Amino acid sequence: MEKFKMGRTERLRLIKKAQDLGFSDAEILHEILRGEYGGNHRRSLVVEWGELLGLDATAALRLASDSGLIPTPHPPRKKQEGKLPDRGPEGSF
Secondary structure, X not given: OOOOOOOHHHHHHHHXXXXXXXXXXXXXXXXXXXXXXXXXXXXXXXXXXXXHOOOOHHHHHHHHHHOOOOOOOOOOOOXXXXXXOOXXXXXXX
């Protein structure tokens, strides 16, 4: 199943509508992260949508962490080309 992709204009319109309805930034991020799994993926979404909310990456991550949406306010990790993810302390499969 392919996920729906939104352009920047649609995202800004959605944020404006949510703010007009009285949603806080934390509530908007909560709705964005609903049904999204994976810590790194969730942090990437927080940074991406936080910029649209007018927050820098640090402020967005801190807001999400304080709201219980992500466990820590650390920035998302960069993906390394050609490297498989670790599967345990010894890195074996």
